[in-house]
Amino acid sequence: MTADTASLSAPETLSLRERKKLRTRTALVDTALALFTERGFDGVTLDELCDAVEVSKRTFFRNFASKEQVASAPLEALWDGLRDDVERLSFGHAPVLEMLQEALLAALERLDDGGAWVTRVRQSRELAERTPSITAYGLQYCDRTSAAVEATLQRKLGLNPADPRPRLALDLVVASFHAALRTWTAKPGTPTHAALAAELRSVFAVLPGALTFTTA
Amino acid sequence: MTADTASLSAPETLSLRERKKLRTRTALVDTALALFTERGFDGVTLDELCDAVEVSKRTFFRNFASKEQVASAPLEALWDGLRDDVERLSFGHAPVLEMLQEALLAALERLDDGGAWVTRVRQSRELAERTPSITAYGLQYCDRTSAAVEATLQRKLGLNPADPRPRLALDLVVASFHAALRTWTAKPGTPTHAALAAELRSVFAVLPGALTFTTA
DNA sequence: AGGCTTATGCTCCTGAGTAGCACTTTGAGC
DNA sequence: GCTCAAAGTGCTACTCAGGAGCATAAGCCT
Numbered sequence: 001m002t003a004d005t006a007s008l009s010a011p012e013t014l015s016l017r018e019r020k021k022l023r024t025r026t027a028l029v030d031t032a033l034a035l036f037t038e039r040g041f042d043g044v045t046l047d048e049l050c051d052a053v054e055v056s057k058r059t060f061f062r063n064f065a066s067k068e069q070v071a072s073a074p075l076e077a078l079w080d081g082l083r084d085d086v087e088r089l090s091f092g093h094a095p096v097l098e099m100l101q102e103a104l105l106a107a108l109e110r111l112d113d114g115g116a117w118v119t120r121v122r123q124s125r126e127l128a129e130r131t132p133s134i135t136a137y138g139l140q141y142c143d144r145t146s147a148a149v150e151a152t153l154q155r156k157l158g159l160n161p162a163d164p165r166p167r168l169a170l171d172l173v174v175a176s177f178h179a180a181l182r183t184w185t186a187k188p189g190t191p192t193h194a195a196l197a198a199e200l201r202s203v204f205a206v207l208p209g210a211l212t213f214t215t216a
Numbered sequence: 217m218t219a220d221t222a223s224l225s226a227p228e229t230l231s232l233r234e235r236k237k238l239r240t241r242t243a244l245v246d247t248a249l250a251l252f253t254e255r256g257f258d259g260v261t262l263d264e265l266c267d268a269v270e271v272s273k274r275t276f277f278r279n280f281a282s283k284e285q286v287a288s289a290p291l292e293a294l295w296d297g298l299r300d301d302v303e304r305l306s307f308g309h310a311p312v313l314e315m316l317q318e319a320l321l322a323a324l325e326r327l328d329d330g331g332a333w334v335t336r337v338r339q340s341r342e343l344a345e346r347t348p349s350i351t352a353y354g355l356q357y358c359d360r361t362s363a364a365v366e367a368t369l370q371r372k373l374g375l376n377p378a379d380p381r382p383r384l385a386l387d388l389v390v391a392s393f394h395a396a397l398r399t400w401t402a403k404p405g406t407p408t409h410a411a412l413a414a415e416l417r418s419v420f421a422v423l424p425g426a427l428t429f430t431t432a
Numbered sequence: 433a434g435g436c437t438t439a440t441g442c443t444c445c446t447g448a449g450t451a452g453c454a455c456t457t458t459g460a461g462c
Numbered sequence: 463g464c465t466c467a468a469a470g471t472g473c474t475a476c477t478c479a480g481g482a483g484c485a486t487a488a489g490c491c492t
Contacts, residue, residue, distance in 0.1 A: 012254075020439090020488090020489090021439075024439095024483085043479085045478065045480080046480085047298065047481085054396065055440085055441095056442075057438065057441095057479090058439090058441065058442080058481095059439075059440055059441080061479095061480065062439070065480095066479080066480080067479070067480090080409075083449080091431060092431075093430050093431050094404075094430065095427075095428055095429065095430050095486065096427065096429060096431060097428070097429075098428050100457045103430055132356055132360070133355050133356075135359060136353055136356035136486085137352055138224060138354040139352065139355035139359060140348055140351050140352035141349060143355060144348070157431045159392065161432075162417050163422075164395040164396075164399070164422060164426075165422055165425055165426040165429050166451065167390075167391075167395055167417075167423065168306060168391055168392065168422075168423065168426035169426045169427070169429075170389075171387065171391035171394075171424065172269050172384075172388065172391070172427070174385075175383075175384055175387035175388070175391070176380075176384065178387075179380040179383055179384060180380075181303050183378065183380070192465075200329055206379075206380060206381055207384065207426060207427070209381055209385035210380075210381040210385045210388065211245055211311075211314065211316075211388070211423070211427070212230075212312065212313070213312060213381050213385075213386070214309055214311050214312065215307055215308075215309055215312065215373045215375075236458095236470090237470075240470095261446090261447065261448090262447075262448065262449085263447085270469065271447090271471085271472090272472045272473070273449085273472095273473095274450095274451095274471065274472065274473080275470075275471055275472080276471095277448095277449065277450080278471080282448080282449080283448070283449090284441090364455095423477075
């Protein structure tokens with residue numbers, strides 16, 4: 001479930017079997033991103049990808065649920081991180097929206113491994129921009145994770161399940177990240193982790209204005 | 217089997233050919249929703265669906281891009297309506313968010329055909345809840361439509377393309393509708409168009425609270 | 433070491449979605 | 463009315479994503 005997070009933060013306290021599995025998983029992600037970027041998502045068959053990693057298709061589907069997932073893996077790690085944060089964190093009585101914003105920034109911070117993750121995110125994002133099915137998968141994963149986070153919030157904070165505000169706040173945070181991702185990807189030059197975090201903070205800052213701004 | 221389901225803008229001045237095409241399209245949507253509801257999305261093959269409607273698979277794929285789309289058709293009509301509204305409406309100086317809310321409510325109103333559409337939406341929604349690929353497709357369609365609406369807003373209002381607020385406002389409206397849809401679907405009894413509109417207004421009303429509410 | 437668990441490979445299968453070709457229907461020009 | 467081009471449709475064959483069963487090998491435990 002959190003294999004993604006583990007694969008990218010790479011703790012060395014894993015058994016040999018688990019490390020091996022992680023190696024093939026990482027190899028699949030990296031090779032997939034490279035091949036998809038080079039020849040397009042539809043231009044690469046799973047057989048080709050598996051041949052390149054020297055792994056059977058069976059093994060591929062034990063690590064990923066679909067061809068789209070392997071291309072979305074980097075971002076899934078972020079949402080998994082957010083989910084784990086909300087599960088772990090103790091909530092005070094600050095506004096829920098701010099808590100979620102902090103949790104996402106913390107999850108993002110935790111994925112800073114010196115550039116490897118952020119490079120994968122950039123590739124994944126550019127692929128998603130020209131491949132609708134990847135976008136679809138990613139959005140569905142966000143949706144599912146958001147539902148899980150909402151349930152956790154309700155449980156930990158004793159909220160009324162009929163209250164739509166927690167989920168709206170969550171959707172707002174997710175929308176903010178997507179907005180940050182768009183502008184970050186559009187910027188030329190070497191993409192950095194810090195720049196992405198800065199974009200996200202910037203979007204968070206203008207968020208209240210999204211409700212009130214007028215044309216004039 | 218009577219009026220138009222999706223892809224509105226349908227005056228009664230359709231040519232015979234266009235009416236025929238629309239009839240097969242509607243038959244495909246209704247039959248698909250019925251079969252999927254009865255035996256599950258994965259329990260029905262396209263061949264079976266096409267046999268039931270007495271149409272070839274080739275014809276199916278001329279009307280729909282995927283198996284998921286035919287199950288999402290009712291909601292696509294709503295987003296298409298929102299897109300058309302924003303394209304058509306003249307914007308005053310009111311807050312953009314309120315304009316979008318009004319536009320969505322207007323699009324929803326326009327789809328009130330006495331219960332046929334709303335029944336299909338209910339079926340489509342219940343299918344999406346237990347079929348991830350339908351959810352994925354629907355979210356991707358929302359995303360694409362939102363991008364188009366954002367572009368229209370920028371053009372008509374002369375906004376800065378780097379300003380994330382229009383898209384955030386849009387995402388907020390979309391998230392509100394999804395929240396309304398969830399609670400509307402969860403309610404037992406015969407689903408009505410008016411009840412859905414009421415849910416949506418209700419979510420719009422608590423929207424500002426989503427930014428500020430606290431646990432205590 | 434030996435048994436147990438788990439990953440992996442191999443092979444066969446279903447079904448979504450595409451493409452080529454031929455046939456029918458519709459709408460427009462004569 | 464008649465013809466013809468264009469569009470819709472059916473049929474068929476094909477590619478490829480994804481799943482299932484069975485056998486093997488590798489890692490883990492006592």
